[in-house]
Amino acid sequence: MKYYGLNREQIGSDVSINFLMTYYLDKNIEEKHGLELDKQFDDWHSNLPDFAWPNWCFGSHDSRRITSRLPSKDLIDAFYMLLLLQSGTSLIYYGDEIGMCDRPFTLEHREEILDITAFNFGNQYVEQKTRDCQRTPMQWTSQSVHAGFTSSTSQPYLPLSETWKNVNVEQQEDSYRSHLKFFRQLVHLRRQAPFYGGYQKKLFVTKEIYSLVRWLEEKVFLLVININSNDTIAINFNNIFHCHDKILVGEIIARSCNILDSSSIGNEGNQIDLSNLRLRSNEAVLFKLFLSPNDLSLSCT
Secondary structure (H helix, E strand, C coil), rough: HHHHHCCCCCCCCCCCCCCCCHHHCCCCHHHHHHHHHHHHHHHHHHHHHCCCCCCEEEECCCCCCHHHCCCCCCHHHHHHHHHCCCCEECCCCCHCCCCCCCCCCCHHHHHCCHHHHHHHHCHHHHHHCCCCHHHCCCCCCCCCCCHHCCCCCCCCCCCCCCCCCCCCCCCCCCCCCHHHHHHHHHHHHCCCCCCCCCCCEEEEEECEEEEEEEEEEEEEECCCCECCCCCCCEEEEHHHCCCCCCCCCEEEEEECCCCCCCCCCCCCCEEEEEEEEEECCCCCEEEEEECCCCCCCCCCC
């Protein structure tokens, strides 16, 4: 936090990069749950100076790919939602928008390893410490050699990830639903109120569920994620909002790609009774609510 400076007038960093979510993703799988996730968000918000602006960084050239560190690869869309729909600047590492994965590098093919700093830890740690795993070329297409990253007469700086034929921009552009299309949908939402300029509040958090609400004037949106449960979770948001005398209905605005079209929450525009919302493992949904902030006792203070 010291890099922000002491006040707005003192020269400091506008974006003092927040690596807390990167550290969360580095934890053991038993610790990657909603309560620990909430702790990382709270630690940043509670220490952020009043004059400073938050930012969120889930991956970089120095940390393994998000998709390779999540408890389940199906959670990638949910983490896009956390990255793009919260207040603050989102820092995106190339390839994460299509769900690129790490490529292993081994001493058996040490000539492929470019990150020579990994050898400083000794040969027994090179495969663990090399950062080349997350630095492989962008995967544009399955139709061209080198995944379209460079020409057939050139050699890319690192070998491609083994997923390039199935995980690439062209394939996801052509799919009915894909991580890339979902990412673009969230970027579009991010430009609009209440995600641009609105308020936010953590709403309901357990080991299995993470939810937050965004609002501005009469617009209210609810994000809900089943973060690591293997079971279907039922949630009564009437109880959580303490609005027992009102009908709480949410219209689906965006949903993770792992939700089946045949599900009641499978299509944008569906309206759901939020007194009995059911989410399967790793599913995430964004709802627009039909009640006002006053109806839901949401305060801007």
